[in-house]
Amino acid sequence: MTASSRHFVLAAGGTGGHLTPAFALAHELERRGHHVALITDERGAAIPGKPDFLTTHVLPAGRFGKNPLKWIGGIMAVLKGRSMAKRVYENFNPSAVIGFGGYPALPALLGAQAMNIPTVIHEQNAVLGRVNRLMAGRVDAIALSYPAVDRLKAKYEDKTVLVGNPVRPGVLALRDEPFPAFTEDGLFRVLVTGGSQGARVLSEVVPDGLSMLAPALRARLQVTQQCRPEDLEAVRARYAGHDIPAELGSYFEDMAARLADAHLFIGRAGASTIAELTAVGRPAILVPLPIATDDHQAANVREVVKAGGARSIRQHNFTAKELAKQINAMAQRPETLANAAHGAWNCGRPDAAKDLADLIDSFGGADMMDVIRVGSSEKRSAEQVTQAATRETAE
Structure with a gap:
């Protein structure tokens, strides 16, 4: 696929489970000539294996445990992170923001949506994570690693795309x-x-x-x-x-x-x-x-x-x-x-990084992404996924 160079932001929690697929996608997008930045927390900024070309921004990430008394601090941190993310976007002008789960992804996605920047979430596990559950109804597309994902509402099926979980190029x-x-x-x-x-x-x-x-x-x-x-x-x-x-x-x-x-x-x-x-x-x-x-x-x-x-x-x-x-x-x-x-x-999905990059590439430049597996047998383009997300938002 050929496309003019664009900017993308990846947002992920500071664990290897969130960052490994983000790094794999970053390599693929950079190979295509795009510019990529990362939003994460302090742990993520220090994790081994981060690509040298990946500019990193550390945002506060509010955590929400079982004690409601601590939610106020979490909300304040999210709002601060959202404002910081918007300043990053003003300078970087991304075509899309991709969240990989984890609390740092939340303010990054909220900031993007406040500026009408397309958003995509990627779920690595067979159960939709907390942040991804919270944002599933608001994003333009949901990329999955497994054909069956628990806690994913059926009404979001029209904007789900099965891509797999990107792995390191060396593996x-x-x-x-x-x-x-x-x-x-x-x-x-x-x-x-x-x-x-x-x-x-x-x-x-x-x-x-x-x-x-x-x-x-x-x-x-x-x-x-x-x-x-x-x-x-x-x-x-x-x-x-x-x-x-x-x-x-x-x-x-x-x-x-x-x-x-x-x-x-x-x-x-x-x-x-x-x-x-x-x-x-x-x-x-x-x-x-x-x-x-x-x-x-x-x-x-x-x-x-x-x-x-x-x-x-x-x-x-x-x-x-x-x-x-x-x-x-x-x-x-x-x-x-x-x-x-x-x-x-x-069970391997070796084209996961490529398929996810194709989906991301469909926002802000390309006319149509390559055909990607959706659900168990259907195929949809990113254009159709985006149209479905627009209908969902309107509803």
Whole structure:
């Protein structure tokens, strides 16, 4: 698609789950010759992996907990952030503002709407997040990562577009690489991670679970595990006690390369994690975070589990014995693991960044976006999406 250079603003909360797809979209828009800026909070401004070309603006983000007495402070912060966002737009003149969820996206989107700038939200999870729920009726388009998204009202269907969850270019480059050879006498490489800071339950359960594998499988283990810094020595001692070779760290810069080599992934079910697993095609045992808002990680696993690409264990059932049982079932025969890898790969949406950029490109310049999947089978253009949003606003 060719289009004249324009300006776009991405707004996202300060977590990797919000910012990873925002960064992927920024790369695609910059590749097309557009100028991109980011609105986030202090955490987001400091997060690793931010593109060098991405100018960042830090806005106050009001938080709204269960205590109504604290809402006044949250409202004041949102209003201040809205005013600051409007000043950014006056100088930057964006063709559209794209929200990726998280509290910093709220004042950014409200500021854009006050200035009649088109707005789009992208939902990474299989449950519509709080800020996206609040803004769904007011934005011009809603980009989804899953065909079925909980807490999304049916009346917004006409402006929803299924694009997937954009992943890092380095991970996406692995999609056409074959699943690493897994033979009856070769290494069995397991990658364990609980997100940017690891997860204590994985540190406590996984070493013992791997020690209970069938002897022939256990003897071939080669483990890489990301842990919390304070857990490293205890986990190292657990693996040493089981005589299982394991490389441990609190952060791995070359995570894409480690995912490329892995035969099995064990970890949480965050949106970016699942997007990367399905982009590459790696079997997984997923343990949804039980305290995730609206239990969205449990919803995130539905599609890949149904496709046979992963198994899900709720945390209260995540014991060493259950983990060993599931791994034995997946890995005792090479073809079983390879089939699971193919099931995960089939759930991948490798064109997510491109499709989302096509949608964004349709605001403020292009006549029509490329055809993008909507719902389970329909196809709509961004022009139709925008018309539907206009009708919704009028109603």
